[in-house]
Amino acid sequence: MKWASAISTHPSLELALREVIERVLTQLEVAPNLAIVFISSAFASEYSRVLPLLKGPLGGAHLIGCSGRGVIGRTPAGHLAEVEETAGISLTAAHLPGVNIQGFHLSIDELPDLDSSPSEWTEIIGVPPADNPHFLLMADPFASGMNDLLQGLDFAYPNAVKVGGLAGIESISRSCGLFCGQQLYRQGVIGVALSGNITIDAIVAQGCRPIGPTLRVVEGDRNVVTKVAAQFPQDEAEAQTPLEALQELFQDLDETDRQLAQESLFIGLAQSSFKQSLERGDFLIRNLVGVDPNVGAIAIADRVRPGQRIQFHLRDAHTAQDDLAALLETYRADHRDLVAPAGALLFACNGRGTSLFDVPNCDTEQFSRQLGPVPLGGFFCNGEIGPVGKTTFLHGFTSVFGICRELDS
Numbered sequence: 001m002k003w004a005s006a007i008s009t010h011p012s013l014e015l016a017l018r019e020v021i022e023r024v025l026t027q028l029e030v031a032p033n034l035a036i037v038f039i040s041s042a043f044a045s046e047y048s049r050v051l052p053l054l055k056g057p058l059g060g061a062h063l064i065g066c067s068g069r070g071v072i073g074r075t076p077a078g079h080l081a082e083v084e085e086t087a088g089i090s091l092t093a094a095h096l097p098g099v100n101i102q103g104f105h106l107s108i109d110e111l112p113d114l115d116s117s118p119s120e121w122t123e124i125i126g127v128p129p130a131d132n133p134h135f136l137l138m139a140d141p142f143a144s145g146m147n148d149l150l151q152g153l154d155f156a157y158p159n160a161v162k163v164g165g166l167a168g169i170e171s172i173s174r175s176c177g178l179f180c181g182q183q184l185y186r187q188g189v190i191g192v193a194l195s196g197n198i199t200i201d202a203i204v205a206q207g208c209r210p211i212g213p214t215l216r217v218v219e220g221d222r223n224v225v226t227k228v229a230a231q232f233p234q235d236e237a238e239a240q241t242p243l244e245a246l247q248e249l250f251q252d253l254d255e256t257d258r259q260l261a262q263e264s265l266f267i268g269l270a271q272s273s274f275k276q277s278l279e280r281g282d283f284l285i286r287n288l289v290g291v292d293p294n295v296g297a298i299a300i301a302d303r304v305r306p307g308q309r310i311q312f313h314l315r316d317a318h319t320a321q322d323d324l325a326a327l328l329e330t331y332r333a334d335h336r337d338l339v340a341p342a343g344a345l346l347f348a349c350n351g352r353g354t355s356l357f358d359v360p361n362c363d364t365e366q367f368s369r370q371l372g373p374v375p376l377g378g379f380f381c382n383g384e385i386g387p388v389g390k391t392t393f394l395h396g397f398t399s400v401f402g403i404c405r406e407l408d409s
Contacts, residue, residue: 001094001096001097001099001198001343001404001406002029002030002095003093003344003404004023004024004027004028004092004093004094005027005090005092005343006019006024006073006074007020007074007075007083007089007090007091007377008020009083013053014053016087017053017054020073020089020091021091023076027375028093028094030095031059031060031095032093032094033060033061033096033099034062034096035058035093035094036092036136037063037064037065037091037179038066038067038068038073038378038379039068039071039090040086040088041067041069041169041170042087042088043067043087044067050179051063051182051183055182058093061093062101062192063179063181064180064181064190065179066165066178067167067170067178068167068381069085069168069379069380070085070350071090071379071380072090072346072348072364072377072379073090073091073378074377079368080368081360082348082353082360082363082364082380090377092343092376094343094404096194096198099195099196099198100131100133100193100195101194102125102126102193102195103180103191104124104190104191104192105178105180105183105185106124106189106191108149108187111124111145118156119156121153121156125153125193127193129156129159129160131193131195132195133160134195134198134199134200135153135157135160135192135193136191136194136345137164137190138164138167138178138190139188139189140167140176140178140185140188140189141166141169141382142187143166146166146383146385146394147394149189154390158390161199161402162386163200163345163347163386163387163402164347164384164400165379165383165400166383166384166385167381167382168350169382178190194404199406200402201403201405202386202401203327203328204327204386204387204395204399205323205324205327205400206284206285206315206397207319207323207398208266208285208313208315208319208320209323210283210312211249211257211312212311213230213231214231214270214278214309214310215229215311216307216308216310217304217305217306217307217309218306220304220305220306222303223299223304224299225242225297225298225300225304225310226296227242228245231309241296241297242296243291243292243297244296246298249312260316266287266288266313266315267285267286267288267300267311267313268284268286268310269283269284269286269304269309270308271284271389272389273307280327281388282388283311283313284302284393285315287396288300288301289301317358320352321357321362321366324366325369328369328370329370331370331371332371339406339408341404342374342404342405344367344371344375344403345377345401345402346377346378346379346400347378347384347401347402348380348398349380349396349397350380350381352380352397352399353380367401371403384396384398386398
C-alpha cells in the first residue's frame with residue numbers, strides 16, 4: 001500500500017491539475033487505483049472539466065472527491081498546507097493491492113426508511129457486511145437526511161468506520177460539486193467502500209474541554225432538559241434545573257472562562273451508559289441552543305434521554321489545539337506496535353483553520369508533528385462525519401482524520 005498527496009494553488013484549473021497529477025504519480029511510482037480530488041469553490045464554473053482532465057493521466061483509478069471552501073495537501077516543498085478561500089486543488093492517490101473499491105452515489109430521497117432491514121441498506125451500497133468495508137463519504141450540504149443515512153449505515157455495517165464531510169458551496173450559485181467515477185453530481189451523497197487489506201482509524205477532534213461536574217439527566221423530553229442531578233444515582237430531592245447547575249458552575253470559573261462561556265458554551269453528551277470514568281472522546285459535543293429562565297430548562301441541538309450523562313464544555317483556539325494534540329499523541333502511542341499509517345484524509349470544519357486559530361496550518365502541523373510525513377489530503381467542510389464511540393455522527397467545528405493502513409498481520 002502506498003499513498004501520495006499534492007496541492008496546487010495555480011489559478012488555471014488545467015495547469016493546477018497537471019501539477020498535482022505529475023507530483024502524485026512521481027511519488028507513487030506505480031499506477032494508483034484510488035484518486036481523491038478536492039477542489040476549492042473558486043473553480044465552481046469549471047467543475048464539469050475536472051473528471052475529464054483526471055481520467056486520462058490516472059488511467060483506471062477509481063475517482064471520488066468534492067468541492068470545499070478550502071483544500072489541504074502537500075506542497076512542492078514537502079510540507080502540508082491548508083489553502084483557504086482561494087483557488088486550490090488537492091489530489092490524494094493510492095496504490096492499494098488487495099483492496100476492493102466500490103464507489104456509489106445515493107439520493108437522499110430514495111434511501112430505505114429506518115425500519116428497513118440491514119439487507120436493504122447493503123443492497124443500495126453493493127457491498128456485503130461480511131467484506132468488513134470502511135467508508136469515505138461526501139455529501140451535498142443541503143441534504144436533509146444525512147443523520148438517517150448515517151444511522152442506516154451504522155445499522156447495516158456496525159463494524160465499519162465512516163468518515164467524510166459535507167461539500168463546500170459557491171457563494172452565488174449555492175451549488176457544490178460531487179465527483180464519483182466519471183460523473184459530476186450536484187446533490188445527494190457519494191462515497192467509496194474500501195474492503196480487503198485496509199483499515200481506517202478515525203480521530204475526531206471536537207476541540208472542547210469539559211468544565212464542572214458530570215451530570216445525569218433526570219427529566220427531559222427530546223432535546224429539552226428540565227432536571228439534572230449528580231452523575232451517579234441520587235435521591236430525586238437532590239435534582240435541580242440545568243440552569244441552576246450552570247449558575248453554580250459559573251461561580252467556580254475564573255474570569256477568562258466566564259467570558260468564554262458567554263459565547264462558546266457547549267454540551268457534551270456521553271455516548272456510553274456503562275463507562276464509569278468519562279474522558280476525552282467519550283462525549284458528543286452539541287450546541288446549547290436555548291435557555292428557558294422561567295423553568296430553568298435548556299435546549300440542546302440533539303436528542304437526550306433521561307439517565308444520560310452530560311457535561312458543559314468550552315471551546316476556543318487553545319483548547320482546540322490541545323485537544324487535537326492529545327488525541328494524536330494517544331493514537332501514536334496506542335498504535336506504536338501496529339502497522340504504520342500509509343496515508344490519511346482530513347475533513348476540517350470551515351470554522352477551524354484561520355477562522356479559529358488566526359494563523360494557517362494548525363491542524364496539519366499538529367498531524368505532522370505527531371505522525372511524521374504521512375501523505376495527507378483533505379478539505380474544509382460544511383459538516384464533518386466521524387464516529388464517537390461506536391456511532392457515526394455529523395459534527396460541527398470538528399476535524400476528522402481518517403488514517404489508512406494495511407491490516408495488522
